[in-house]
Amino acid sequence: MRFRDVGGHVSRPFPLGVADTAPGVPDLPDAVNVAVYAPGLEAVDIWYSDPEGRMASARLFETTDGVHHGTVEGLRHGARYAFWERGAPLPAGGQLLVDPYARAVVTDDAGAYWGAHVAQGFDWGEDARPHVPWRDTVVYEAHIKGQTMLHPDIPEDLRGTYAGFAHPVMIEHLRSLGVTTVELLPIHFHVDEPHLQDLGLPNYWGYNTLGFFAPHPGYATARARAAGPQAVQDEFKGMVKLLHAAGIEVVLDVVYNHTAEGGKGQQTLSWRGLGDGHYYRHDVEGRYLDTTGCGNTLNFNEPAVVRMTLDSLRLWVEEYHIDGFRFDLAVALARDSHNHFTPQHPFLVALGADKALAGIKMISEPWDVGMGGWQTGHFPRGFVDWNDHFRDTVRDFWVADRGILAAGGQGGSVARLAGCLAGSRELFAGSGRGPLASLNFVTAHDGFTLRDLVSYERKHNEANGEENRDGHNHNRSYNHGVEGMSGDGRIVADRVRTASNVMATLMLSLGVPMITAGDEIGKTQEGNNNAYCQDNELTWLDWSLTEDQRAMLDATRALARIRREFLAGQPHAFPVREDNAYMLWFNAEGAPMGQDEWTDPETRLVQMLLGSPSGRLDGLVVFNGGLAARQIRMPGQSSLMDFPLKDRRGAKFELRYGTSPAARRRRGAVLKAGETDRVDGNSITIYRS
Structure with a gap:
């Protein structure tokens, strides 16, 4: 390989990365402005491929506040480049330091990573963001590869x-589910951890980022990859454009809490070599302060790290038309210099004040693995939090308690479930937010799928190479009598009903529901609840559906339609009254729930009556978490006196859907206020007013 040196010209320390133009820099032919924050290095060279295909080097002659910068000739679009300390021996393996601001990351024949200089620009045509209100939002968490x-x-x-x-075909599937927003597992350029490489396994989920500004090329078509980084970017943008045309938003799951460099002594790829003491958090003895469990934690008390993250977010919004972000381990991004979480952290303040990010959906995973790491409900206004309280409560009531009751034990009362149905108000009131700050979910990419939640009582992660030590041990699951898949028709039917109860609760609760891709078609991972390293049929969605899987798909679609109906008369910031006057609770006799009933663990049935500020009833939902069928009485005219309705006379309820077969057969039955009906055990029955 031949090398040559290239001189520099006047440059600017901004913008960071490789830029065709920079403010105040003469427009020199065949020259670019290069800037990298590398406070750990005395002098920096850039190594890159010149127009003749040779590797050239140039010194970045100027330094401003830790930013090394220079004007470099011959670094054209498509060229690969990286940084190295001037005068230091080149590494034997050929791995130089990747630009944190690289718009694309490529791999050479030796397996070393490089940035690539890529031209921007794309024909967006009439593309417009859907801007779906939170009240109408239905999130669908999916993996680009596994989905199709x-x-x-x-x-x-x-x-x-x-x-x-x-x-x-995929867009139609999403629309049939009522999905308004896809939340994509990480698509930033990511690499496999060394321990997975040793096992011959990949990081399938992608939570190991090497490029915060670069789309992952492994999810592009072979044609786009062969054409180069520009074609990869264009394919990603084309996906966003088509989803927008269908009215579907695109939210990215982003991993700014740590990087792919791992812990001390592991691979040096970028930030560690450029300025380890500035990019990463350390304790007083110089050890990594790791609140992510991934070996390192980025230091959000360092302005350069905050700027890098904000610049990355702006890029995805402005150049890729992304509609929002889900922040992985978000607590790690808002710990102060004393390692305490604060909702007034400068990074969170900057997010809320950034003009380019106005109106963009912000979703927090409100925990990390450090002290005080559980912060659900504590993020500031403008954020919607993943609600693990909702997840655990719904799993307990419908799944774990189902097993306890079948064994002759006693489950919990409906009180906690009702709190979740009402939007977990007690969790979010302290931050000045209401139910729309709750992103409700029961499953996610990590943990059991919905089908496995009702089919396995133990995790089965042997394929991950860690002797089944990884993954959660307490899953609040119940196998309905047989561990794993079963051909017993009764067991299969019971599992479908329990899963339908979970899905119905998710879709009928105040807040923002999130469906995990595959739950709507009964996806199984054969009991693996930590399938982060399984890039195969175990994690890919199987579209050859059995009868029970089609039943689950039909149920999800029906519940999505019912959710839209129930929301039709609601304002976009419901509930509008703090006393929740448009949601009332009744017992099996149709009388208002008493305090003793709420606290009695034997009380496993409640009727939820919903109304609209327009002065009409939206519907009645009966939750029966007991094993036995019950006779219920529709709330009577006297009970409706507490409801702010325009007309209470002649109130009727039409049976629209039920998770039990008997209820579905009776669909269309009409009952008057005060009349009686029968609801099956372990079921949800939905009436439309």
């Missing part, structure tokens, strides 16, 4: 790709 790898109606060359995700 096995879909028979998507062309083979598009399966597992950005283009495949936006195929008309």
